[in-house]
Amino acid sequence: MTPFPFSAIVGQDEMKTAMILTAIDPRIGGVLVFGDRGTGKSTAVRALAALLPPIDMVAGCPCNSATLADCPDWAGISQAEIVTRPTPVVDMPLGVSEDRVTGALDIERALTRGEKAFQAGLLARANRGYLYIDEVNLLEDHIVDLLLDVAQSGENVVEREGLSIRHPARFVLVGSGNPEEGELRPQLLDRFGLSVEVCSPRDIDTRVEVMRRRDAYENDHAAFMAHWQEQDAGLRAQILAARAALGGVQVSxxxxxxxxxxxxxxxxxxxxxxxxxxxxxxxxxxxxxxxxxxxxxxxxxxxxxxxxxxxxxxxxxxxxxxxxxxxxxxxxx
CATH class of the missing domain: 1.10.8.80 (Magnesium chelatase subunit I, C-Terminal domain)
Known part of the structure; x- marks a missing residue:
């Protein structure tokens, strides 16, 4: 099913604004969303994926590179066929292994062909896009350390089994969590550019509107999407205009x-x-x-x-x- 439209999310204005700002300028450094369960945190992230303008990339490049020169040699791509793809939004599940995050030796090719080949991980897939971590405060420490290194350098380096692999890994980090379930390590907390707090609506009208829109999304999907996609398109155009104007904004x-x-x-x-x-x-x-x-x-x-x-x-x-x-x-x- 098509993701819930970003424009249709009720309330949570600060969270939506923070995500829009990172779409305008990814150098801001990502968004940390803390709050109650069931307040639309993951819905907003997935809605953002459908909202964002697509990117041009080399077909088949595991790092979503814009040009053949940026595509790593180990990818084995010799022709630069440029295709348009949605901005990547990659989920990092809790309990994920280090190999899944950074990438690892392709065992199948090693056994069947005797070749040392690299199988890209989540960091490669998230390049030029978003890396989303739900319950980020429960992430294991060694994975946190990996993210800190890559967030600092913008490059993922893997040295294992005689392989030395590098590839770009520039992404906007989006984390969500419930503060009652544990605190975030200060080193990772500082890497998030923006932080927002969300809470459950306190008034009847807002809660009713949330139910009404969700019910329409699930039971009258086509009409609901047709209504809100126009507003999403307008917001996308605003984001593109803001990107173009960003360099000209004066700072006194x-x-x-x-x-x-x-x-x-x-x-x-x-x-x-x-x-x-x-x-x-x-x-x-x-x-x-x-x-x-x-x-x-x-x-x-x-x-x-x-x-x-x-x-x-x-x-x-x-x-x-x-x-x-x-x-x-x-x-x-």
Whole structure:
């Protein structure tokens, strides 16, 4: 069945905005979605796959390379037939083996032909797309270490059984989870550009609308999709326009000062917070059709870019989102 339309998701505006921003500028660094079960986290990720513009790639390339020069030698592709494919969205299941993630020796070819050949893993399939991890806080530590290395370098390196294999692995990491089931390692938490918190709707009308749309999706599928695909197409066009305009969005010294002031007031470690906040503010400005980043754009993206970067304060009972909002009102009145 066709994925649930992105535009038809009820509420969860911050989560949808964060995913749109990473579609506009993948360098923002991915999205972490924490919240209750059954709040549309995985639905939104799968809906995003259908929403995103397709990519041009070399036919048969296991890394979704745009040109033959980018396709690794071990793929054995000699002719560059360019085809259009949907933006890849790859699921990483819990309990996945290291070989499945990074790739491994093709045992069948080794036994039948005596050849050493590489079988690409999930990281290759996710190149130029999205890597989705449900229950990311339950991911095994050695897999987390692998992701950290690849996220840092943008390249997957496998050295095993006499093979030394490299291929590009640049993807947007999307993780979801329930905070009650365990915390995320700080090293991986910092790799997510944006973080959002979702919760169950608290009003009757919203819950009824969720049921109405889901029921129509399952029982009157064709009519439901026809209605919402037009809105998805409009959103896709907005994303493409924002991508084209992104490089022309101006950032003044005042905007740079505002980003640094907010991060300093919040005590966020390192400079990744400022850089991510600036990238997110520029992306939302491009999406809005603005020619320059303003304080409104910084205010709109600061909670997403910074809430997961704050140090814990045992004396402050307010959540991290509330702390960001409080500092924004003081630093950027």
């Amino acid at each position: 010294n005042v905007a740079l000062h505002d980003c640094a002031s907010v991060c300093l007031a919040l005590g966020s470690d390192g400079l990744r917070g400022e850089l991510t906040l600036l990238a997110a503010a520029r992306a939302i400005a491009a999406f809005a059709g603005a020619g320059a980043v303003t304080r409104d754009h910084i205010r709109a993206t600061a909670p997403m870019a910074l809430r997961h970067r704050l140090r814990r304060d045992p004396l402050d009972e307010a959540g991290t989102g509330a702390r960001v909002a409080r500092q924004l009102s003081e630093v950027l009145p």
